[in-house]
Amino acid sequence: MAKNYHILKITFLGTGTSQGIPIIGSDHPVCKSSNPKDKRLRVSVLIEWNDFNYVIDCGPDFRYQMLRSGCTKIDAIIFTHEHSDHVMGLDDIRPFYFKQGDISIFAHKRVLKSLKKRFDYIFATKNRYPGAPSVHVNRIKNKPFKLNDLEVVPIKGKHADLQVFGFRFLDFAYLTDMKTVSDKEIEKLKGVKILVVNALRTQPHHSHFNLEEALGFIEQVKPEKAYLTHISHLLGFHDEVEKTLPNHVFLAYDGLQLTL
Ligand SMILES: [Zn+2]
DSSP states (O other), rough: OOOHHHOOOEEEEEEETTTTTOOOTTTOOTTTTOOGGOBBBBEEEEEEEETTEEEEEEOOHHHHHHHTTTTTOOSSSESSSOOHHHHTTGGGHHHHHHHHHHHEEEEEEEEEEEHHTTTTTEEEEESOOOTTOOEEEEEEEESOOTTTTTTEEEEEEEETEEEEEEEEEEEEEOOSOBBBBHHHHHHHHTTOSEEEEEEESSSEEESSHHHHEEEEEEEEHHHSSEEESSOGGGGGHHHHHHHHSSTTTEEEETTTTEEO
């Protein structure tokens, strides 16, 4: 089959904040909603490019997200940061590891240190537990790197005091868990056609953009279309919130697919 180096297919594997929606035991109307778009697993996206599959973040819902999306091969996992809702599914790379061998992971050195602490057995070099998966570690800095032949540009931001990475692939960019992004980093987003950015809720939050901040950020970047993710139940019902957004801004939802 002819390769097309300009086409990306994006699948939103999860669009919820750290507890997911519904929250266990919650009586909040959004948690009780029967609309499938109000049910959000922890944030992650699958990016398909030619025959390659890349996943951004690997949270506690990773196993179910792989089953639900039908993804049967992973060429790399790229981490934004080390919070639990973004990393705790790493053990579930086992079925991929058994079939493919070591799984490539890409992360900042601080994130790698945290992964080594949480999943010591995955990184162990001696007395390895039989059946433990193993990874091929790629340390990333704030400069472009390649996934196969696809260039990835990290976008550095702050999640309160923690540095996090968003990523640009061709004309698509994915940023989550951002609270502040410098003008210099925003420059790297110029010309993106599709921007995904986090919007937690209406009220301000110390480490995430609220809706107003996310819309302001979109206004600065000026993509053709923007999708909001890492959503809390406190943002409201999917269908109602979406009606209030500018024409080129949408709420992402689990299972949404985009091609560009
Ligand atoms: Zn998060």
